[in-house]
Amino acid sequence: xxxxxxxxxxxxxxxxxxxxxxxxxxxxxxxxxxxxxxxxxxxxxxxxxxxxxxxxxxxxxxxxxxxxxxxxxxxxxxxxxxxxxxxxxxxxxxxxxxxxxxxxxxxxxxxxxxxxxxxxxxxxxxxxxxxxxxxxxxxxxxxxxxxxxxxxxxxxxxxxxxxxxxxxxxxxxxxxxxxxxxxxxxxxxxxxxxxxxxxxxxxxxxxxxxxxxxxxxxxxxxxxxxxxxxxxxxxxxxxxxxxxxxxxxxxxxxxxxxxxxxxxxxxxxxxxxxxxxxxxxxxxxxxxxxxxxxxxxxxxxxxxxxxxxxxx
Amino acid sequence: xxxxxxxxxxxxxxxxxxxxxxxxxxxxxxxxxxxxxxxxxxxxxxxxxxxxxxxxxxxxxxxxxxxxxxxxxxxxxxxxxxxxxxxxxxxxxxxxxxxxxxxxxxxxxxxxxxxxxxxxxxxxxxxxxxxxxxxxxxxxxxxxxxxxxxxxxxxxxxxxxxxxxxxxxxxxxxxxxxxxxxxxxxxxxxxxxxxxxxxxxxxxxxxxxxxxxxxxxxxxxxxxxxxxxxxxxxxxxxxxxxxxxxxxxxxxxxxxxxxxxxxxxxxxxxxxxxxxxxxxxxxxxxxxxxxxxxxxxxxxxxxxxxxxxxxx
Ligand SMILES: [Zn+2]
Ligand SMILES: [Zn+2]
Numbered sequence: 001x002x003x004x005x006x007x008x009x010x011x012x013x014x015x016x017x018x019x020x021x022x023x024x025x026x027x028x029x030x031x032x033x034x035x036x037x038x039x040x041x042x043x044x045x046x047x048x049x050x051x052x053x054x055x056x057x058x059x060x061x062x063x064x065x066x067x068x069x070x071x072x073x074x075x076x077x078x079x080x081x082x083x084x085x086x087x088x089x090x091x092x093x094x095x096x097x098x099x100x101x102x103x104x105x106x107x108x109x110x111x112x113x114x115x116x117x118x119x120x121x122x123x124x125x126x127x128x129x130x131x132x133x134x135x136x137x138x139x140x141x142x143x144x145x146x147x148x149x150x151x152x153x154x155x156x157x158x159x160x161x162x163x164x165x166x167x168x169x170x171x172x173x174x175x176x177x178x179x180x181x182x183x184x185x186x187x188x189x190x191x192x193x194x195x196x197x198x199x200x201x202x203x204x205x206x207x208x209x210x211x212x213x214x215x216x217x218x219x220x221x222x223x224x225x226x227x228x229x230x231x232x233x234x235x236x237x238x239x240x241x242x243x244x245x246x247x248x249x250x251x252x253x254x255x256x257x258x259x260x261x262x263x264x265x266x267x268x269x270x271x272x273x274x275x276x277x278x279x280x281x282x283x284x285x286x287x288x289x290x291x292x293x294x295x296x297x298x299x300x301x302x303x304x305x306x307x308x309x310x311x312x
Numbered sequence: 313x314x315x316x317x318x319x320x321x322x323x324x325x326x327x328x329x330x331x332x333x334x335x336x337x338x339x340x341x342x343x344x345x346x347x348x349x350x351x352x353x354x355x356x357x358x359x360x361x362x363x364x365x366x367x368x369x370x371x372x373x374x375x376x377x378x379x380x381x382x383x384x385x386x387x388x389x390x391x392x393x394x395x396x397x398x399x400x401x402x403x404x405x406x407x408x409x410x411x412x413x414x415x416x417x418x419x420x421x422x423x424x425x426x427x428x429x430x431x432x433x434x435x436x437x438x439x440x441x442x443x444x445x446x447x448x449x450x451x452x453x454x455x456x457x458x459x460x461x462x463x464x465x466x467x468x469x470x471x472x473x474x475x476x477x478x479x480x481x482x483x484x485x486x487x488x489x490x491x492x493x494x495x496x497x498x499x500x501x502x503x504x505x506x507x508x509x510x511x512x513x514x515x516x517x518x519x520x521x522x523x524x525x526x527x528x529x530x531x532x533x534x535x536x537x538x539x540x541x542x543x544x545x546x547x548x549x550x551x552x553x554x555x556x557x558x559x560x561x562x563x564x565x566x567x568x569x570x571x572x573x574x575x576x577x578x579x580x581x582x583x584x585x586x587x588x589x590x591x592x593x594x595x596x597x598x599x600x601x602x603x604x605x606x607x608x609x610x611x612x613x614x615x616x617x618x619x620x621x622x623x624x
Contacts, residue, residue, distance in 0.1 A: 011393060012355070012389075012390045012393050012394070013355060013356050013359065013390075014359065015359050015360070018356065019386075039386075040352055040353065040355065040356075040382075040383065040385075040386035041352065041353045041356045043324070043325060043352065043353075044325050044330065044352075044353045044356065047325065047326065047327050048327070064418050064419050064420065065419055065420065065421075066385055066386060066389050066415070066416075066419040066421055067386075067389075069418075069419060070352075070382075070385050070386045070415070070419070071352065073352075073378055073382050074331075074351075074352035074378060074379075074382045077324075077378050077379075078324045078325075081323060081324050082324070095418045096418075098414065098418065099414060099415060099418045099419075102410065102411065102414050103378070103382070103411060103415070104378075106376050106381075106407045106408075106410065106411045107376050107377055107378040107381060107382070107411075108376065108377065108453070108454050109377075109378055141420070142420050
């Protein structure tokens, strides 16, 4: 489980930062990649990354501002051109489907795969055997959402020493014992799975927010996440401007991380006014409030840590 | 008058070439920039070029394929964000206005300038004091156009030696003589402008074609242009594939340049299958047919030469 940031700027691209996109790479878990937002030039950023467009199986759009969606038609076309044939699910607010469909139609683009559009609204939930995904409305002038991705707890490992001590030698029977509640051995012994499994591994949870004003009530649904990705468009000094433009400061992102007791904070969506030297200052500013903060840059990637079991 | 190539690839971007866009910089002539096509990532390419978005006053779209238009909504937004307030004219086939308007509307984008959309069809003409622009239908599966930009002949320079020999000393009167047909001096002498002006400078003409199959009849309207920009998606060996996909080979572009007796040929829209070493071969291939050929690369720029007065 890895996050890979393709674009960490806001509004307009700069030489240092492209507009918004990031991916959640679930290579060990399912082999798939999930994308969050797809600003213009995302497919060009991908060319310089290890991401394969055909591996992207879900795209989540936090909101419809251009810097979060204008790369979508091009990405979808190239995914097809580069051999993508498996279905793709796109999650986003009302209007997104119209934009995508008109863009593809007007350009005469035929895709070699199906798109399943899922319109999101506050409280949207999707459940699968491995993950639960929920969408939460933020505060951003137009509907903008945060997504909470909860990995489900995984079965503990089979405690082989215990089985051997019970006189069960290693073999295919181990898999059978793992797969069912109760297994009867040839000699009549009954083995209950729960007695020979280690503690279940708690699933991780990641909160990825779209553009938003700081709002302390967001801490309620983010609470205890292993990782929080939050925008920090402006420096802490620019609180008023952040409010006026429906954005947050880096300090506010850190304050929310602290309040939410998350394991770690990554800040993205930085204004193009900040150049590399400024970023160091922004980082210090945030770390005073929440030490486990990283200001992301394009192509920054990180394994998702477990939040030391605080809550999962 | 300079051409600046922002993207010279076809279909999908590669590390070497972005998708289609080029600009005609009329800095000496009018101070303005005209853009031809605007594939995804054009605004990112501009960041690494001397082009200022607010200087772009006309955008010509040759056809609606995604690699020629998906950068338009982002470019338009950024032009506004970066202080562009002067009106912009967009020329393109039917459907373009819908794409642009829906993209801006869905993303809640307000521009600080007006857009004037001009729908083009075969034979479209626009006349201004300095230029005549015409659009010509090509052959490309969906409507694709070529544009012929004809600069009008410019007044010759005032021959100062002649005036001095006539006893007219330099001063503001020189400008007056240049501005009107006939000027009466204080001593009653009448000076006829045509007698004291040098030969008029012939205007240049540039043919910029969108995607197209080779068609020798295009030579009719291109004939004698100082510069021809023509796609060369494939190498000369791939004639059949080029035909099948409604494209041209580099050799066909050169053949058309020869047939049209243009001054110079620049080939763009190269398939991403060709890497830097292949391009040298493609260039040799074309030069055998038409020596004055250049295969463009991203950020290639060139002053527009005059075609030695062959035709102007
Ligand atoms: Zn936004
Ligand atoms: Zn095309």
